[in-house]
Amino acid sequence: MNLKTLAEELGLSQTTVSRALNGYPEVSEATRRRVEEAARRHNYRPNSRAKGLATGRAMVIGQVIPTSVQHEMVNPIFGDFVAGASLTFSRFGYDMMFTRVPDADESAVYREYRARGAVDAVILQGPLVEDQRIPLLNQIGLPFIVHGRSTGITEPYAWVDVNNKRSFQHATEFLIHLGHRRIALINGLETMDFAQRRRAGYLAALAEAAIAPDPALMRSDEMTEHFGYSQTRQMLAMDQPPTAIMASSMIAALGIRRAIEESGLTMGRDVSVITHDDDLSYLKNGQDVPIFTATRSSVRKAGEVLAQCLVDRINTPDAPPQSRMLEAELLVGRSTGPAPQRT
Amino acid sequence: MNLKTLAEELGLSQTTVSRALNGYPEVSEATRRRVEEAARRHNYRPNSRAKGLATGRAMVIGQVIPTSVQHEMVNPIFGDFVAGASLTFSRFGYDMMFTRVPDADESAVYREYRARGAVDAVILQGPLVEDQRIPLLNQIGLPFIVHGRSTGITEPYAWVDVNNKRSFQHATEFLIHLGHRRIALINGLETMDFAQRRRAGYLAALAEAAIAPDPALMRSDEMTEHFGYSQTRQMLAMDQPPTAIMASSMIAALGIRRAIEESGLTMGRDVSVITHDDDLSYLKNGQDVPIFTATRSSVRKAGEVLAQCLVDRINTPDAPPQSRMLEAELLVGRSTGPAPQRT
DNA sequence: AATCAATTTCAAAGCGCTTTGGATGACCGG
DNA sequence: CCGGTCATCCAAAGCGCTTTGAAATTGATT
Incomplete structure (x- = not known):
């Protein structure tokens, strides 16, 4: 069913039918209803490509x-x-x-x-x-x-x-208020703009509290589970391991948790973790109580x-x-x- | 730049230009090259909608x-x-x-x-x-x-x-060979066809080994981390907890691991886990050694x-x-x- | 009854492409 | 030099829609 046959069946011109369907004012209400009814009956839809060609928009x-x-x-x-x-x-x-x-x-x-x-x-x-x-x-x-x-x-x-900077700054401040001084950052690739901003927020909070940032506590790469795991293992084995970790993604945070627990420590007691949480539908941060403290943004x-x-x-x-x-x-x-x- | 102007510039008809570009034989090699060169120079691409309208294919x-x-x-x-x-x-x-x-x-x-x-x-x-x-x-x-x-x-x-049935059957057999008798299944929604088949494979393996399936060990729902976690917690608290778990997704498996470890048990020693692994790019099953034994299919x-x-x-x-x-x-x-x- | 404006409808052009059905030459053997 | 065959190329139709500009109809006004 196309415009032409629809118009023929209605005994109207293509112009009128097209206008009726597209809500133009120069067509009587009676005609419009008649046209709409017929269009519905035949499940008529204007051809995408023809319409696009005529209007110049691809939609x-x-x-x-x-x-x-x-x-x-x-x-x-x-x-x-x-x-x-x-x-x-x-x-x-x-x-x-x-x-x-x-x-x-x-x-x-x-x-x-x-x-x-x-x-x-x-x-x-x-x-x-x-x-x-x-x-x-x-x-x-x-x-x-x-x-x-x-x-x-x-x-x-x-x-x-x-607002990545602000959210990471607030989250880091939150950790500082809890008494943490050695706070690690497990970040995304720092060529990515968001990672850059998160680090800026993290650094701003440290600076505000007069805590010197330690390059050994700042890691950045593609945010996989394995990355979170391996970096955490490494850092927990340091002489002065971090007591808290900021993470840039839930997936990395899952790896962080694995590393903490495999080290015989308890997350939230021995090591605190805050992660950014994109609120992904398949990776909900806990059903009732959130597992992770998180900066959440859907x-x-x-x-x-x-x-x-x-x-x-x-x-x-x-x-x-x-x-x-x-x-x-x-x-x-x-x-x-x-x-x-x-x- | 459209066909018409391109043709005009070349002093050819639209027909010839179109044919040259679409590889039709009735155009001389010399002309074809000339046309292709001009098209490249002007970064000409046929308009998608016009082409689709003419060919009747949307691509x-x-x-x-x-x-x-x-x-x-x-x-x-x-x-x-x-x-x-x-x-x-x-x-x-x-x-x-x-x-x-x-x-x-x-x-x-x-x-x-x-x-x-x-x-x-x-x-x-x-x-x-x-x-x-x-x-x-x-x-x-x-x-x-x-x-x-x-x-x-x-x-x-x-x-x-x-081949979901076969892969789950094999995996379950593998667990049986390891001596497991109480094997749980944490499956996707069983309205989904794949979940149905995986269960069939699981049941076939049990039947083959003359192990009576226990309905209390078969769970199915949307495969979230939380689902894996909560079901595992429940089952580990049973009188006769499972010694092995088959899971339908890596994400659920992450929850399963969390539940096992929070219960003070060790995955792979106290409780074995096999999961299906879709080989998702952001959820690799371990970088070197696979974390999970898995039925993998990219x-x-x-x-x-x-x-x-x-x-x-x-x-x-x-x-x-x-x-x-x-x-x-x-x-x-x-x-x-x-x-x-x-x- | 004639005029005008507003309303309603229409024919046809045009969007940019492909493709059909020729037309135009070039080339060849006779 | 002529008819036939190829190799090239072209004009124009058509894809299904929107939109322009004009025509037909209606109703109100003089």
Whole structure:
């Protein structure tokens, strides 16, 4: 069933049918109802490509699948983020499209998106410090929004981000108030902007309390379970092991816990742990009482908010880029406690 | 830059340029080279929608985002599966498109996909026992492939699945050989087909060894860390606790390990654990030695294979549906050991 | 009854591509 | 020099929709 046959069956022109369906005022209520009824009866939907061709809009949002170079790792937040964003997008009639390519080809994908007119806008994930994709997208003229921010990029761009610095600063302060002085940081790759900011927050809290940061207590890499485990094992074997650990992800925190327990220690008593928690649907931080004390911020909600911002941006392309800062809440669970007395 | 201007610039007709670019034989090598060079210079790409409209193909694969009803949970394998599938699809010029809707509306999405001509085919995730989406898609006439299978559906359909029954049977036999008699099963929701099959494998192994299955040792629900934890706590508190546990997911297994260790027991000595491992990129089962003994099968590879099958299916729509069975390997790690002596 | 404005409808152009059904030359043997 | 065959290339139709500009109809006003 297409417009033409539908119009013929109704004895109307394609123009009128199209207008009736798209809510234009120049069609009588009676006709509109008649058309809508017939459309429903035949389960008529305008062909996406024809409509797109005529309107010049794809009604598709593109996203390059974020995979890290080192371990070919797919970001674990991917599913939940998409679930959030997708919900908002579909309300506005947008579909989401994904492309995965070797990292080096990412800019080629954006150029191709643009040349093919395949998408109306893109979402940029996992921004680095001074991420060159931002100037590139601006130059290409492809509307976009960043999930996160990029330190060092001065040109304007839209973003949605968690206040990583503040949340890590507060969390570190919380540990300091509990008496901890040797606080470790198990962070993501510090080429990533978020990791940079979290470290800044951590350092700010230490500085405020006049605690000299110890480079031996600051680790950063891809946030796997194994990374959390191995770094914790190493640090707990030091002469002056940390009494508390800040972690950048729940998955790493699971490894941290494993290392603590395998060392015969108890998390929350011998070693305190605070982790950032993206509130992933498949990795809930405890059902009743949170297992980990955490800086929590739902990445699914971030997806919803970001999608809304991007839709706005598409609709008013000349407005200056709007951004949204999300605050993480500090959730006190059972992984933190007063610093153990020095022996 | 579009076909028309490109053709004008070259002093050729659109026909010739189009043919040159699409590899048709009726254009001289010299012309073809000239055209290709110009296209590269201008970074010309045919407009997706115009091309789709003319060819009648969308070059898009659709997928409804699998979210479970209960916990609004996004399947943790989503990211890795997509990463795998997307790699293959992009080689063939297909994009992947996702739609997320409340579960009840899923069939409406398929009808809409079809009516709008939005996609050439869809991927069906997380099939249930007797999954009614399969007859629906067949009836709608939307090409599809299932990631998994659906017991009770007799009509033909294409699928790619892991041999869940066999892998769980082998793994259970392995535990039995180690002397375990009280073996628990912490399974996914048993409305899911894969969970059904895994249980069948588990039961077959018990039956073979003449061990009566104990309903108190068989648990099934959404596979979260917390579920693994809570069920294990419960079972370890029983009069006759299990000495071994089969788990359906790494994430649940992490909870199982936590419960074992919090109970003051040691995994691999007091309680053995075997889990299914989808080989997720962000949840590697140990870097060097596997932490868990596991039935391993890369879901990313499954995505690649499935994508290839679906492309074949699109290209030869009249051929009978082809399917692929993947075998999981039993990977022996440090979570299993001989059954402890009865005390 | 004539005029005008508002309402309702329509024919046709256009979006950018593919593809059908020729047309144009070049080349060849006779 | 002529008809036939190839190798090249082209004009135009068509994919299914939106939208422009105009026409037909209606109702109100003079």
